[in-house]
Structure formats: C-alpha cells, structure tokens
Amino acid sequence: MHSDEIQALLKVKATPRVHEDEQETRFNGKPQSKRCSTWLLVCDCILLGYFCFYWNGLPSLRLGATFNSSIEGSDPLRFNYTCVPSQACWPTTNQWADFNRTINGHLKLTVPWAAPCYAGSDGCQQVTTNYMNSSARTSQYGAMEFLDWESCGLSSCMLNSFSPSAPVDGTCSLGRLSTYHVEAHTANDVQKTLNFVRAHDIRLSIKNSGHDYFGRSNAANSLAIWTRNMKNARYHKTFQATGCQSTLENVGEIGAGISAQEAWEFFEPLGMLVTVGATGSVGVAGGYGQGGGHGPLGPMYGLMVDNAIEFDVITADGRARTINACSPAEDAELFWAMRGGGGGTFAVMISYKFQLHPAVPLNVYSFQASFPVPEGQLDITESVVHRDVIRALASNQALFASHGMAGYNFVLPDHMVSLQILPSTNTELIKNITSSYNKFLSRYPGLNITENAYYTFHKFSEWYAFAQTPSIARNGPVGVGISESGRFLPKRLFSRPQAVEKLVDAVVTAMQISFTNGGGGAAQLYATGPFSQPVNSGTGVNPAFRDALWEVIMGGIWTSNTPESVRRQIRNTISTSIGPFKALTPGGGCYMNEGDWTEENWQQTFFGSNYDRLLEVKRLFDPSGLFNCWKCIGWSGYDE
C-alpha cells in the first residue's frame, strides 16, 4: 500500500470494539465457554466501498480459569494490551501512517477472502474454486483454515463449504480477523510492530498459516503480524550453532513463513528429509515447530522440536536474539521453552534451524476396506468387525513403533483407512513387520477390501502425492467449521491383552458417542509420535508425548448451513467423546496443537509437568503479557 492509499484507508471511524458477555453452555454438566457469542453491528462501509464490517469483540465476563491443583499459585499474567478504537491510546491516522513508513509500507488492510462473492465481483470464482483448498487459504491473511475463526457470532464472510457457488445473502464482515495486519518480510518489520503495539497498548496476534485449531492465530481488536511471506531457506552442509563447540552436518534454515511443502521442495533436491507433518500447507516454524510437530518421520527421527538446533527470535522487548542450547542460561531456557511450549507465547520466531536427515525411501503399507452394514441401527460398541480391526492394530502397535514405523489410521462407522509408513533403505522390511497385521486383515471375512498394497516412495513428495488421494485426504478437511478433541494413549495400554481390550472398548465407545450425537463417529489413531526419542529434558513439549503410542483424535465438522444449535451439539459431542480415553489415562495429556479448545484442565492436559517451568520462562521474557493466546502459557483467562 502506498502512503496516500493508507491515508485514505485509515480514515476508519474510531469505533470501539464491542465487548461481549460470554455465555456458558452445559453438556453433561460440563461448562463450556463460547468464544464469540454475541455481536453488534457497526458498518464501516467507507473502507472498500462495497461491503460493511461488523466490529466484534471477545467475551468480557470473567468466568475464572480453573487451575489444576498441582499448579496452584501459577497465576496467569495480567493482560495489559486492551486499547480499542476511539480510546485516546488508539493511534491517530498520522501515527498509523508514520508506522507504515517504518515498515516499508507493509501495513495492510484486511479484506475477508470471500468478500468478492458478497459483492458479486470478478474475484469470486477464484474463491469458490479453492474454498476447501488449504494452500489457497494460507496464501492470504483474510482467510483462516476453519470457519470458526473467521466468524464471530453472526458476523462472518462465509460461503457454503460444499457448495461455495451457492448465492450468499447478508453482509460480509471481518468476524475475528484483524482490521489491519503487518505483512512481515523482515525482522525489522516485526521489531517495529512490537514497539508500536507496546507504545499504544494494542493487542498483538501472530498468524503464519492460520491452521490453529484453537483460533490462536487471530484475535479481534488486535494488530496482526502475518509471517507467511518470510520465505528464506538455506542448506548448511556443516553448521556451528552460536556459542557451541561442536560442528553439525546437514542443517536446514528456514524463515518463519515456510510451509511444510515449501520445505521439502527446497531440501528434497539436496537429498535431505525434513520432519514435517501430514499436510503441506502447515507452517514449519510457527505453531507446528514450537508446539511439537509430529509426522510420518516422527517415530524414526523425533518431533520437529527434537530436531531444532537454533532459533532467531524477537522477544517482547523488541530485542533480536539467537538462541540455542549453548546460549547463556536465560536464553537457553527460552530455547527450551520454544521447543514445545507453543507458538504465539514467548517470542516471534524469525528463523528456524534444524537437523535434516539424509533421504531414504518411504515404504508404505496401505489398507482400506468398507465394513458390512448391519441391519437396523449400527451400534459400534457391539460391532465385532470394529473391535477386531482396532484390536489387531493395537496389538501390533508396539512392534511397529519399535522399528520407527509411523501410522495414520482412520476408523469410521462404515470403513477404515490404515497407512503404515517405514522410512528405510530396506524396502522389504515393512512386509516382515506388518505380515501378521496384513494376514489378519486380508483374511478377515466380510471386509470389502478396496486397497491392500505395499508401495515404495523414493521421494517425500511422492509419498505426499499418494496421501492426497481423496480417500485419505478427506480425513483432514479445511474450509469448514471444526471441533476436535485428542488424547495421548501411553505404551502401557498396548502391553497386555487385557489392557488392549480396555483400549478397544474406549475407541468403540468414543465412536458411538460421536456417531449417535451428530459428530460423525470417526476416530483417528495417529502413530506419529517421537518413539525413538524418549528423553524429554531438552524440550518443553508435554512429556506425555514421549510415552504415547497413539494420539487419538475425535473430530466433527459443520458448514455455514448448519444451525448454531447443531454446531453447539457437535462441539459438545466431540468434547464428550474423548471422555472414554480420559478415563483410561487419568493425569494424562493431549497434544497442545490438536486438542479441544474448550478443555477445562488445559494446563495439565496440554503441558503436563512442564507447565510451571514454562510459566517461569514466560514471566521472564514477557512479563507484561504482550503475547497472549487462548490457553497458551500465561493465558490471561476468559476475559482475554
């Protein structure tokens, strides 16, 4: 944007954001907060001429966060950054323009992605064609991966996910998106933005890809830093981290905005593998690389945070720091915290340096089958076929893990998809390891088998193309509304037949809860954790990750056509359906990036015994709570 444009665009009415009363809904006696329940209309049509924005606010009524007894006294930080338009603290037009000059014109006005469809203008077709395409969504600030975080009560700019060309009525509005965002290209852009929000007491949000399941990458009333365009990538044949004695080989270095696909496309021609996840559009250095980061290489090479070597960051005081395990004590502690303690919490990541792995083939066993349809109503808890296939997988899981084999398993009411992935130069080994599982599935009476095959992919990109086939990829939809819940299932649950039976019970019970209450009934059983890296001391990640053989995920989706009462039911169902797994794992945990945003016992569940130490680091580096996100370390509570 040129400065005359910004002068014009910044003639926004100084309109206060509306604080909303948070309502509470109850399901099975469990309180659940609504992130954005009511709204007030204030049109600001002068911005782009063709649509209005609703100004939205976040809940203002403090319900009081509940704290686990083990961390009593670990109070959240006070949330200081509360300036809203029309208050004296809000920058004047000239101040915005001056700020914009200091960041080379990178201050942008946010336009919701689907705005052209509400205006009936040319750009609409590009949106409707790509509405459920995650890469298209990540390439603009004005879209999130999930409709939940584009909307705020009735304020949104949604299309119908499965029929995006259907006519829309109503008004396109910003929902939870920031009015302005900084399209950051350099560390200087980030530093200047932190100084600006600090000076004006404005809330900050940081967005990379917008994949976050908790909506932690945007916030109403905030000035957003969008890191997606920080695209540098570099390969170091040898690398010496600052202050360290040893020299490492095969080190990758990427800017904060590089996606998983961009990372492997850069490093694959160099003969190197990166420990990315299952989806190409997820960022590497943001929430993924700071919250954990599991994927098909996880059991062999560990999480993304296990492979982290050094970070370049900007802390809340605006200072640039290079941090690693050899840094002076406090910076080393910050490095530890940013290896698993979560994105958006401790500092802004600028550059992420990590261990690469010389490429080996990815050998895959792929099995897909549909189940016999029972006469009458399906009761999954009574379904012998569901129990048998889940038992077969669970009974083999310890063996699979011991070889560094990863697994993505989707069990649905009427079918299953089971993928086992072994990175190895021995392309026959996977057949030996899976022979008993294969025999069981191949001979199981009544299964309608649609795929039962072994593949060897010599390149990571080939594996990824395979995983994009609709029967697999449809298990991770975007461009819809979503509810998720998750749980780590520790090794002990796989060790003896009696334990496995309890595990099987939990899976079918969870599926049945979901199935009969509008959640769809699917269970996702991921075996992509860090089995080869049992020691957690170097990272701030939830220790429960290390001990888990499965991460189970329950999920349900909604679209713009789904009435609010049904969306609420889906959310409650998905929260409740994780109950059987919680009952099996008292004191256990969940991956902070793939959990339930309504989780009450979030400190214990997402961070485990690392919570207190992470909070100390937070207090040290961000005492005023400049970085504040939903159920992140130091979260200010329900009045955020």
Ligand SMILES: Cc1cc2nc3c(=O)[nH]c(=O)nc-3n(C[C@H](O)[C@H](O)[C@H](O)COP(=O)(O)OP(=O)(O)OC[C@H]3O[C@@H](n4cnc5c(N)ncnc54)[C@H](O)[C@@H]3O)c2cc1C
């Ligand atoms: C379709 C899909 C597939 C997924 N697959 C996997 C998977 O295979 N493995 C896995 O581990 N997870 C997976 N996830 C979860 C994923 O790890 C999280 O959604 C993660 O938060 C994404 O990080 P991001 O930076 O891309 O997203 P964003 O939503 O942009 O950011 C997430 C969080 O990180 C913060 N953040 C972003 N950039 C920075 C930065 N530069 N500095 C500081 N904070 C920053 C944000 O403020 C926010 O709090 C998946 C999610 C989806 C939706």
